[in-house]
Amino acid sequence: MITLSNERxxxxxxxxxxxxxLPVGTTLDRYILHRQSAFRYAxxxxxxxxxxxxxxxxIIHREINRAGLMDITGSAGSGNIQGETQQKLxxxxxxxxxxxxxxxxxxxxxxxxxxxxxxxxxxxxxxxVVAIDPLDGSSNIDxxxxxxxxxxxxxxVSPVGTEATEADFLQGGRQQIAAGYILYGSSTLLVFTTGSxxxxxxxxxxxxxxxxxxxxLRQPEAGFIFSCNDGNVDDYPVSVQRYLxxxxxxxxxxxxxxxxxADFHRNLIKGGIYLYPxxxxxxxxxxxLLYECYPMAFIAEQAGGKATNGLQPILDIVPVSLHQRSVxxxxxxxxxxxx
Numbered sequence: 001m002i003t004l005s006n007e008r009x010x011x012x013x014x015x016x017x018x019x020x021x022l023p024v025g026t027t028l029d030r031y032i033l034h035r036q037s038a039f040r041y042a043x044x045x046x047x048x049x050x051x052x053x054x055x056x057x058x059i060i061h062r063e064i065n066r067a068g069l070m071d072i073t074g075s076a077g078s079g080n081i082q083g084e085t086q087q088k089l090x091x092x093x094x095x096x097x098x099x100x101x102x103x104x105x106x107x108x109x110x111x112x113x114x115x116x117x118x119x120x121x122x123x124x125x126x127x128x129v130v131a132i133d134p135l136d137g138s139s140n141i142d143x144x145x146x147x148x149x150x151x152x153x154x155x156x157v158s159p160v161g162t163e164a165t166e167a168d169f170l171q172g173g174r175q176q177i178a179a180g181y182i183l184y185g186s187s188t189l190l191v192f193t194t195g196s197x198x199x200x201x202x203x204x205x206x207x208x209x210x211x212x213x214x215x216x217l218r219q220p221e222a223g224f225i226f227s228c229n230d231g232n233v234d235d236y237p238v239s240v241q242r243y244l245x246x247x248x249x250x251x252x253x254x255x256x257x258x259x260x261x262a263d264f265h266r267n268l269i270k271g272g273i274y275l276y277p278x279x280x281x282x283x284x285x286x287x288x289l290l291y292e293c294y295p296m297a298f299i300a301e302q303a304g305g306k307a308t309n310g311l312q313p314i315l316d317i318v319p320v321s322l323h324q325r326s327v328x329x330x331x332x333x334x335x336x337x338x339x
Contacts, residue, residue, distance in 0.1 A: 028054055028190070028201050028210035035194070045106050046153070046178065046194070049128055052104035053151060054190060054210055056097045057182040060135070060149065061203060063092055064184050089141050090114055093134035093149065101130060108156060109164030111322050113291060118169070118322070124161050128177075129154050129168045131291040136181075137259025146185035148261025152295040153178040169290060169322055173315035179295035181261045191217070191265070193302040219305035223271025223332040227256045227263040235279040243339045244275075260287065264296055264330065268303060273331035273339065277310075285309070285327035289319055293326045306336040 032047045094114040101107040108126040110119040113133045137147040156168045180192025188203035200214030226247045257263050263274050297307035297314035307314040307330040
């Protein structure tokens with residue numbers, strides 16, 4: 001593992017930040033090696049797992065950047081377990097990440113937004129499981145708008161050497177040992193945490209390397225941006241409608257891309273709040289808890305922000321199913337507390 005300390009996975013108090021000793025421009029591999037050597041009991045397995053995810057993201061970066069030149073845009077003519085229409089790139093990204101995680105050998109099982117059931121990798125001796133949304137915001141693909149990947153990593157609780165079970169994925173958000181996202185936009189950016197702060201790496205195409213570009217990311221305590229689908233405002237709870245009305249009275253800026261990764265990242269950098277309240281159509285919320293809300297909440301807390309479903313912190317929600325949905329309010333601490 002990269003991080004081992006007296007704090008349980010997912011805790012955010014008093015994080016050590018060894019990345020502060022590393023200059024901007026450090027490669028991802030060197031960063032991982034540095035972080036690994038900072039902990040006495042590090043074994044390198046989680047380090048390799050993060051490299052596998054980075055490798056798959058480079059392939060997706062390539063596919064996205066030539067999507068207009070190949071027949072990989074538009075609908076794939078199928079749907080996922082959530083009843084959403086799959087885009088061709090959804091399928092491509094899912095295949096690429098599953099293949100990279102299987103070949104890497106450090107993951108015994110995967111759950112994906114694109115698959116109904118647990119995907120067993122055949123690596124029964126592996127110690128980790130991964131929950132992933134291979135391509136978030138895929139409805140934006142055809143119009144060349146930013147999209148992303150979200151992932152969450154757990155140390156398995158089932159016996160090593162056996163087949164992974166649902167219990168390995170339903171441990172709860174506080175048991176994540178790492179989480180992150182890849183943003184495919186004006187540049188491709190990998191952002192992740194292992195429980196000791198948040199760091200961002202920009203993909204340098206000429207070198208084929210991720211380079212440390214955002215050391216120790218911290219979310220502003222307050223912000224001036226609110227992000228939600230204003231077309232659904234009449235379906236939102238009255239309390240949320242009042243909050244949004246207050247935002248407009250205060251002349252805050254409304255920004256909504258429709259890709260959780262892109263909206264979250266903008267607010268992480270600039271300060272703001274992302275809202276996906278309950279609606280008449282989705283009273284339990286629309287976003288998936290395990291591979292969207294949990295990882296983003298882990299990153300938000302590590303960066304000094306906050307994430308809640310309006311009743312309790314996202315990371316304290318007890319999961320009951322693999323594709324469980326949740327309401328999400330996430331971003332700058334004071335704004336989340338106010339809403």
